[in-house]
Amino acid sequence: MRIAGRHHRTIALAADGWSVEVIDQTLLPFAFELRPLQSLEDAAQAISGMIVRGAPLIGVTAAYGVALAMRADPADASLRQAIETLGATRPTAVNLQWALTRMAEALQPLAPRLRAERAYAEAGAIAEEDVRCCETIGRHGLALLRELAARASGRRLNVLTHCNAGWLACVDWGTALAPIYAAHENGVPVHVYVDETRPRNQGAALTAFELGAHGVPYTLIADNAGGHLMQRGRIDVCLVGCDRATACGDVANKIGTYLKALAARDNGVPFYVALPFSSIDWRMNDGLAQIPIEDRAAREVTHVTGIDEYGRRLEVCIAPADAAAENPAFDVTPAGLITGIITERGVARADRAGLAALYPERDAPRRAGA
């Protein structure tokens, strides 16, 4: 999408044809800098250090990490180690495992000398597929937003989103924000309430940044405010992304998503989750019991990063010096709270039958084996 009128992607091959460039998302919204990834270690550190984040982008970065490892050493041991190292970077987003499995399946059968070229081709294909998926999610979501806008009879459509499931979480377009960009570009008057998304403030730092840079009107709110706005009829629809969905439609997403889904149900506000097929974990049926939830550092709760009045980036402590803190990074929204799941194949009911109808080829093996 656009920043200052110029089109960008979050990840791309550099001009040298082999190293990978990503937008350093830890510096947003204050600075826009590209960071080169030149090794497996660079890629792993980019994911674990959240230089890149967002389930789809994590998957694409991991794929390129395998390519970088194959360029350095295409032996079996190197491939195994790359998959292991990258697989251990973050636990919740299933796109990571999905991309690594796909890379392994493509590369393992090949002679080592053929692996580097194939790895780059496969990583590139994953990236391109992600762009196409997101664009298609945008089209399906646009149809939904158009329907809702028709009911809003001329006034702007108010969408609530949580965390960042925009193009910065993917390669381009985004998942939850793709329908919003599509609506904006097609003349549907859309306005986004952006949850700041503590503790890492991805709403304030990333969603506000990318919507603003692209020209979509938005209003930043504290995570606490969404329920109040829904009670007052000021939200027409909630639209969020996903780090892992089960085959039954439970969804793990950034911590706090569940609370918004509860408020949506309580106030009759439709609650949609947008995701590409690579975020569905077909092995899982029970999100609460099965999806691993990442626990992150207490310091993300007790400290906040921003810029001071001179534009210097720094971190302030907001709690007593000896405060203990817990920091679960995701929560699970049960399928029963979700109005629909928007994927590249259309809008599914959030249950096994709904998802299976969109992905019959994924549901079939399970039934055959049952």
Add this chain to the structure above:
Amino acid sequence: MRIAGRHHRTIALAADGWSVEVIDQTLLPFAFELRPLQSLEDAAQAISGMIVRGAPLIGVTAAYGVALAMRADPADASLRQAIETLGATRPTAVNLQWALTRMAEALQPLAPRLRAERAYAEAGAIAEEDVRCCETIGRHGLALLRELAARASGRRLNVLTHCNAGWLACVDWGTALAPIYAAHENGVPVHVYVDETRPRNQGAALTAFELGAHGVPYTLIADNAGGHLMQRGRIDVCLVGCDRATACGDVANKIGTYLKALAARDNGVPFYVALPFSSIDWRMNDGLAQIPIEDRAAREVTHVTGIDEYGRRLEVCIAPADAAAENPAFDVTPAGLITGIITERGVARADRAGLAALYPERDAPRRAGA
């Protein structure tokens, strides 16, 4: 309650016998400083600038503000102006109007020369009553926590609280935290999950500070995390304060309270609201329609105050420079989500009959007039 082993109240007459000293809560948890209030303007500014906050403490400060005004000029016009100025400081907490009405009713009939002395006496009485109310709320709440602890069979009891309804919100003891202090002092093993409470972080700054200073174990969490903890069975009870309750048991409290009440209901976690009688607005029957909700500055959302690594207090911006933000300061939790209301008279069901049973003298005029 105690800070570093010494007992404090949030507000008290100074050694000079006429000026008023308050703890400057805008500096907590980083610095503990008393601030003198020597005039009506000082008192009004202390409330509007949130040097003091918390519904009961706002009421007591307003009462002392009237006393300071009467000392300077006890004429009718001065009394009227004091009531007006203080009444306009903040809209949501009804204790403010309650205290001002009580002061007006005590002072208006008196000859001006008698007003100053009576005003100090009345303000002092309001403060002492608040302490007694909070202590009694603590005893009633303790009985509840003991019951819940008995079911927890030996493990610590986990309480979730939102914002600050501790002694810093009152004169001493607190409302929601009074039962927790009582439990702690009576050997009930209690641990508090403290919502940081964006955007002003009163949980991180005030609740964490006062619990830690008094020796009650706590863990700070992002406001987004409470639902996840409840889903996992890690919260035994929610206990929050209140800025205004209706006669039917709807409760306005710090923004985000409603979301926690929804999660409590969804997970079968009891949700209690603690408040003194002065927080009940008997004229109101519909919280969503009738309770005025304060809108505060966008800057509280886009900027965060803390201390840097050298201990310097400063403010950082966490959002794009041109970000628009909305900042509703309270939300309304409908009575149907509330397990019970703990007042100085006991625990009431959150509905008209429940509250009327505790306060028959307040309910009678309404029925007589109906």
